[in-house]
Amino acid sequence: MISMKLDKIDNTILETLKEDGRTSLREIARKLKVSPDTISNRFERLKKERIIIDSTVVIDPSKIGYSFITRFSIKVKPAYSTQILDKIIKIPSIIVASKIVGGYDMVAISVVKNFKHLCKLRDAILEMPHVEKVEIGMWIETMEICSHYFLI
Amino acid sequence: MSDKMMDQIDVKILRMLQQDARTPFKVIAEQCNVSTDTIKNRFNSLKKKGIIRHSTIVIDPKKIGLGNIVLFGIRAVERYSDSVINMIKKIPGICVVTRAIGEYDIEAILILKDIEHIGTTKEIIEDDPQVKSVNVDIFVDKPLLCPKNFEFE
Helix, strand or coil: CCCCCCCHHHHHHHHHHHHCCCCCHHHHHHHHCCCHHHHHHHHHHHHHCCCEEEEEEEECHHHHCCCEEEEEEEEECHHHHHHHHHHHCCCCCEEEEEEEECCCCEEEEEEECCHHHHHHHHHHHHCCCCEEEEEEEEEEEEEECCCCCCCC | CCCCCCCHHHHHHHHHHHHCCCCCHHHHHHHHCCCHHHHHHHHHHHHHCCCEEEEEEEECHHHHCCCEEEEEEEEECCCCCHHHHHHHHCCCCEEEEEEEEECCCEEEEEEECCHHHHHHHHHHHHCCCCEEEEEEEEEEEEEEECHHHCCCC
């Protein structure tokens, strides 16, 4: 399952970049007293192995006009789930989409501006062919505790 | 709140850094036809205003031995029970916990090692006297994460 063993250098790179994704590799090299090339090779390897999927800035949705987060649970005809998932993640404002096992077949999490926007999002999902049912959970006072694996 | 807090340059900075947080300011400056210092100042100001919370890397939890993303839907005896939220906040692997309106009173996302770990975590939550019921949804395959999907006005 775990395809590569991470040593102290890899872990330091991950920890440092989790805290600040813009830290220069040179700075990490200095901290670890190794050459910048070593860090650069390791960084590339972590990316190649897809341990580091991406780097991004985390934006506060409330500062750019969004008021809350909503979780949509979606029931679909199973044969179409991959196809529907691909369509859902392309809807603007949807930030996470996944197949799930449980009462529903997939879940999507979205940042939402207002109730009108919420209805629009729900309708966009409901109107997709082979979507059977959508259930909504509106999130309030959301506390994000750890954003490194799961960005909300 | 949102209007006039940002202009075209700010939005461009956000867009480019969302795609790749490590984009050099010089590259953004060239795209915007302004100086690197301008971008640097704008970036710092976006951080100061709290629009950019921080820059980070996204790690695949599976690759570092953390297996499953699990969504818990919880119904509490007392709606919006603070004690339940505080209890959940302390469970290792917690990513997000929130009050909710809908089927559940509280929803939480945790990253858990394996099926046993999901079971024990569910029991911990169920054992709280304030908790009426716990629903578990386990993410399968790789979830599609798209934090870049924000719309800017």
